[in-house]
Amino acid sequence: MAGSTTGTALLLAASPMGKGCLVDAASVLPVLAAVSPAVLSGTDTANVVELADPLEPQAVLTRLRAAAVTPGPLTVYLTGQLQLDRKQQLPHLALARTTPATIRYTGFPWHWIAEELRLRVPGSTTLFLDLHADAAAWRHVTGRVFDAGRGVSVYGRVAPPPPRRAVGVPAYMKTVATILRSGYRPDAGRLHQEALGRLSSEGVAYGDVVLAWDAVSGAGVNAGFVSPPPPLPVPSPGGSAPRPPAATGWAAARAEEAPSAAGVAGVAGVAGVVSPRAEVASPTVEGVPPRDADADAEGVKGGDPHSFITSAVQAGRHGDADAVAAQWEQAALRAYGAASEEALHWSEVRADLAMFAGDPARSCRAWLTVAGTRLGAGQAADAPAVEAAVDRAHHQWTSLGESADARELGAVLVELRRRVPGRREGAVRHAERQLRKLESVQHVPG
Template identity: 30%
Template sequence: MIDMFDPVEPRAVLDRISAAAQSGVPLTLVVAGQLHGDRKTRELFLALALSTPRTVRQTAVSWRGLVSAVEAAAGVTVLVDLVVDASAWRTLQQFPLSLGSNAFMRGRVTRAGRGRVAAPEFVSTCLALWQKTGFLEPAELHRLALVYARGEDALLVSTEPALADGAPPQGVGSSGDTPRPEEPGSRASGSLRAVLLAAREGRHEQASEAAAAMYAQVARDLGRLAPETLLWMEVCAEIAHMAMDPVRSCAGWLAVARARLERGEPCDAAEVEACADRAHHQWQRIGSTATLVRLAPQMIELRRLVPGQRSGSLADIQRRTERLSRLDVLSVRPSSNPESAILRLSF
């Protein structure tokens, strides 16, 4: 069931969710926003459009009320992407976030930062991947989306529904899962799980080789511009990021952006802009002046086509490239590293 509306009044929100939960069909709930904690009672509140830190009791949805609203559902899948204040953060350090015993919840909770505008990158990525690769289950979406939505001071949310005896159901987070018939895409899903696990454990070279092999196979079978092919290109680029290899990551995101444009995606499409932004971010992290200048023409070409939401992105690349291109080598210290040169600005 897809039900979208402008949340303003807490009671109306809870009534809408409760009605959906009582419809007799499984409920999918996407929760993104701000979570506040009451300092005295430690109760959690989900902010709505008119909520402020001082008025959450009157203008926000209590998390306890949200739990009650979904308890009648035949099954609940929940994706959460929440920014929490200091009080809620302390509460969640001791009491994991949950929406009841029949809720399958995945997501992240990020601590609020002063002067930082948070974006729901996790749920946005989940929804985009769900649209492109319908065979991915919520647990698989969670693993992949977190690659793109990491952040400092983040808690990962992962709760499973329980059976009457308290044991997790087979096939959902249990160590003794019953094998299921292979479905279309399940082989790719298994490979994706293994690749992401290797990357998160720091086995970047192994993850990179496996991702490159899957990319080559999918490109050969489905074509180089197929959605699944682009997915593996993105995985390769992000693994390079995780391995702190900005050169390879920048080149990877450049390739993904160009491929998306080539297959006819609009220049202002969210996924195209995200690829351009990631390429730009990785380009800025390159430590080698020569490499940074070498990749600059590709970045300039991309930013002319995809300026993104931040003004001045093209000017930033042009300005930095022009400044670095004016560097002259004055002398070189005795070293095997040619980049240990003493540099002088030429004007």
């Protein structure tokens, strides 16, 4: 286990009620709940948050967002059902009220996971996944790398649809929990391999898509599991556990699609797929070494600014964090232009940094700018990145009370909200009503 760091474990089980249910997701929670918090998180002490069959995507977002800002290691155990929305063909985690027709509004978009976890220190977040996919989602998963964004380690499996009128069992997650109930906590990769070994010996995991991505080493596999993994050698006394054996054949080819988490000046794609991009030349920033330099005392690995920024925020050095992000933003603007994903990524980072610094007005302005830039570049009003920017601007605006900033930004937000209504019912009406209230406030000279 890690030193004396306090960790967080988020247990999330979600599946639709009624005939649309593909997996009995909640059945895994009693098994996971029997594991001690320290073992669940792999730290000496831990906080555990359990979310069973949530009804609303905002409830899941709130819990995930709260977990994402915790400074210690975060482990998410996620069991559920994967479906695609019919309009954009993006994967969603189906929730209790989800139906195929309402998935866009009642499901939890998968790319929200990458959005919420993107500022965490690479390697500090691990997801264990046990997902059952409907037919469309199964085709989606088997056709591309499926992960949770930059810097997040992902282990688990996606199972194909069960036979008609049958309900699947979260066998992978139950096996992980059974191993952990003994009090034995191997590292994530070894735990994953042991769970797969037990399942394969029982013939359970045959044909599943296996997910294995180590955010620290940058090694990844995303391939159909068709045979039991070879046994792992026993680590030498006092030594670290050996890494899983290298993938071969098709698995190895898929692994090459996943870039290293360090040294990529890019952003996770909207579906959570990491896409390599040309590197932005490292700006000259005090405290941040060139990208190929050794890590310094601040923990910057390979010159990766995200690690430096996260550490600075956790230390309360919000000005330093924003200064570094601003330098990278300017470098991306010069190299790729204002509408590039490289530049927009850093604009979004700075918007989040303003929120962490307690400056909702600056954060709101930044998110409004990001949304306007994306729309101006021809992105659709219902594109996930556009919706996310407007939703975040709206959220920050509601924190401004009756201030002058609220009145100034309100008119811009309402106009944008009408163009981008988003997924939350009543968002446009809320913005319009709040703006009318602000405009009617009479200020008495003091």
